[in-house]
Amino acid sequence: MPSSPAASPSARSVQLTGAETLFMVMNSGSGRRNCEATQQAIRAACAEAGRQCELIVVDRGADLPGAAARAVRMARQTSGVVVAVGGDGTLNAVCQAVVGQGIPFGVLPQGTFNYFGRTHGISQDTEQAVHELLSARLEYVSLGRVNDRYFLVNASLGLYPRLLEDRELYKQRFGRSRWVALLSALVTLARAHRQLDIQLDHGGRHQRLRTPTLVVCNNPLQLQQIGIDPEPADDRDHLIALASRPVGTGALYLLLLQGMLSRMGEAENVISICFENMTTYLGNRPRWVKVAVDGEILRMRTPLQFSIEQQVLPLLIPRTAEPLEHP
Template structure:
């Protein structure tokens, strides 16, 4: 997920006095109502740092609020900060990319893959300290039909897993255990196979598959046992798909993923790329999940690396950035 060394220097240099414009999704995470906001205010007030808090109670308002934060940051040479789960980070980064403003995060999600990859804690007080003493790091951003994704983008079975997982969370709460049992139930059902044509700079391939996932997070790839992590270090993306599978075989893949051995499965296909065109037979639009948020996009799907990086605030000490 790093950017090759030939990328130019940051568009700004941090002075430690920039105002922070914080988009806070009040519905994210497992904290008591108002707890995250109190932690943010306490930490920044103690440091004497100027900030503007922009709370969002309706997720549909995230894009507009993110654009407002970017406009204010541009006017006052400030930093845009996203406080919430991966979906919140996604929505805010969509507005920040290409704006010339730095991006900070206060992650609150269940898995926190994006933040953990850079040593940024889910503990709000610790993440606030990173904002106060940070350096800028260029981060590769994935695009699908020009929509941003930071961790992954997927179609087919994976969006269905996410939809079902959200329903389970509404009933049983947000936890990794709930997510796991939800996945078991979803995989037990019948699933439509997608007829795909995958076109990259190296040629094309046709196959039938229940899902396609494009990854942009080394921590997630390492956790499930996919070998192409080095492709991310080269500023590329990694595609993961599988040949047509029975429900029993899907259970086998889930088990391999839990054991960090997904890349060893003979039915799994993985490869790195700079750009990927995905054509789907009989589909004019398709559900795509980007960092856990689902929308419908027109086909064909065009996956590529964004032409410029996202400039992320990360811990000053290199050892902290490797925590994962």
């Protein structure tokens, strides 16, 4: 596995003056609000506070990496801040460019679930989030990593990426809401699914599983909402791998219901693994596999290397926020 660029000395030398220029990367396709109204709210709040901001707006997710790289270059030249405006997928794309560059990272959540922003006490109201961003404090947070890709919330393979693909199709037809997400999940789970034959190597253990999906989570809020409360052996940050034993459609519906009721931890078909580093091998040794990373579907070479990268992202959070403790 490649060494993390966040290990460079500059990653731990970020300082805040409270007067930094904000370079904001915005995905106009994310969120529930009108893009123009969001931009106006951002500019008005920055102008009121006497802070300079530059909005870099893209219309497609594919354009986010280039826009993020541009924002990072400008922030490095001016000792500025890079801010991602959008859902968890947008935040992820911008984060890839920021980690290891010695640049503060801010977020203005605009998506449907906003797990990352909510975990760190960041408001989902744009005006309030901007005002809190302008007086924010700095906190280093840990990121998950799968191969060479960081993730803020989760990474998964098997059934879960299929759920996300179908959910996106339903959102395009019926709009973005949690009810649409639930409807698409019910339809997807009704179909036949192939099982994954996987081997998980972690902490000196070798564990073989047959499961429809594997989800590796880096977000305590998401875990709490589905009712998973693992107890790690020490105070270091960890990742949590979740898998289910081979089950039929009825049992999958039951797992979905238990997750909605925050009781998935009680399900006898759910396997939970707490780890810092894990290698995942797939049966029949396919060279490439489809992986969902914070909602974005990618193809990755196997075996998959999962790890927790300790406190590598200098995140701006509200001064009054009390973030949830990490798994």
